[in-house]
Amino acid sequence: MTVPAAYPADAEPAHPDMKRAVIRNGSTVRKGRYVLYWMQSSHRFSENPALRCATILANRLQVPVVACFVFMPGYPGANRRSCQFLLEGLIDAEKMFNDAGIGFHTMIGDPHSAVLRLSKDAAAVIMDEGYLRHQQAWYREVSLKATCLVISVEANVVAPVRKVSSKVEYSAATIRPKIHRCMADYIDPSPDVLPQYEADENLVEDRVYARSLEDIAEIVSREKGPSPSPFFHGGTQEAVRRFSAFLSSGLDAYQETRNDPVSGVLSHMSPYLHFGHVSPVYLARKAIETDSPGTEAFIEELVVRRELAMNYALYNPSYDRYEGIPAWAKRSLDSHRSDPRRYLYSFGEFEMAETHDPYWNAAQEEMRICGKMQGYMRMYWGKKILEWSATPEEAFETAVCLNDRYELDGRDPNGYAGIAWCFGTHDRPWKERPVFGMVRYMNESGLRRKFDADAYVEKVRSYGGRL
Ligand SMILES: Cc1cc2nc3c(=O)[nH]c(=O)nc-3n(C[C@H](O)[C@H](O)[C@H](O)COP(=O)(O)OP(=O)(O)OC[C@H]3O[C@@H](n4cnc5c(N)ncnc54)[C@H](O)[C@@H]3O)c2cc1C
Known part of the structure; x- marks a missing residue:
């Protein structure tokens, strides 16, 4: 894949956003009725x-821009709670796109199939990237099959x-200088x-995939799983409101206090960042x-740790599996596989917060009810699942599964x-101990010392919470 200097190749200087762009296929811009923006991971x-x-x-091509979002029933791990949050963000986005004169098309189906259909009339497809x-896999499929230029933008x-690195980084220490070296190039405001050229209403007529937000809302109301969060509501406006409050009374x-789940004030931006309701550049x-x-400290979390x-x-194919953790950690956990476990819990007991530990149960209940567990408790939560499961793989x-649900x-x-x-990634070996081997250990007296x-x-x- 190549990074374009400018497109189409002409005398105009490259826009700063083009530094984030990657050309995904060998096709060129062609005569089309619109430029298609596929909104996939930045819902704003x-x-x-x-x-x-x-x-x-x-x-530049003197055509309208058309935006589309494809809602996929059965999206990996999606449920009632996450879909409701997503929907609230889409309602916000639709209004803002319409106010700006950009046709916003919501569709239901396989994202890559719907996008490929719309790409037939497009001069080019621009997509954001997750x-x-x-x-x-979707981006690859669209890039391969579309007959116009396809560009992805790390938005x-x-x-x-x-740009930061072309390999899996070992830890925050190795990626930090690389990020700081180039951060200034990406932080400036771009209006x-x-x-x-406004899109007229009939520009895109797709009878196979096109549906209204009401249709999506109807599907969301039938989704199963945890109920919507009583504390967090999706959308750019809500993200900006919360973040302003954090800037004036938390930052x-x-x-000093971010690790204290009682008195500490956090930004609560992670759900909004996940759905792309807010830009990390704006927050930084x-x-x-x-x-x-x-x-x-905030930039360290938002930029270095997050990125x-x-x-x-992007670079570790087993990022969501036990196989993805470092070799030293796997070797060490393996050599303690048969250590006796003082407590052993099943998935159902973890899910229902039925352990002997009131602090762990509180963390699980916070997540189950609110849809967001405090950051320091997440570390304790993960470490204890490792300690109280039959095998590290099961843990x-x-x-x-619990985190995603x-x-x-x-x-x-x-x-x-x-x-x-929690299993050793981005960390170093520590003093050897039962069950954990050389993977870092956490205990409840550590919690009590901190807060x-x-x-x-x-x-x-x-x-x-049922505590
Ligand atoms: C076991 C475990 C599970 C986690 N699961 C998730 C998850 O599913 N989604 C998620 O976004 N984060 C996850 N984190 C990282 C972190 O705990 C959350 O990002 C943070 O708690 C989000 O709350 P906040 O937005 O109020 O954070 P703030 O402290 O206000 O931080 C601002 C932003 O910085 C980033 N950030 C903060 N801490 C971290 C961190 N340790 N690593 C990477 N980025 C960070 C987040 O994007 C966050 O929104 C997990 C951490 C652990 C140990």
């Missing part, structure tokens, strides 16, 4: 580099993952670009503009890397 209008690339190209296996990270103390820029003492996870998903599977930010590179971290763990249990009880 504002601060969307993929949409900006599509609009700039459409303006890093999971099935997303990359959901600060520094494009491919949203408006289309010069200053972020460095706004944080940097404050000059707050918490900015450095280390994207690197892990990994349990953690991935209940967390609004689940099914994300961050989730897979976070769970893999009032009993107050955390009370807090979750007040949400209705």
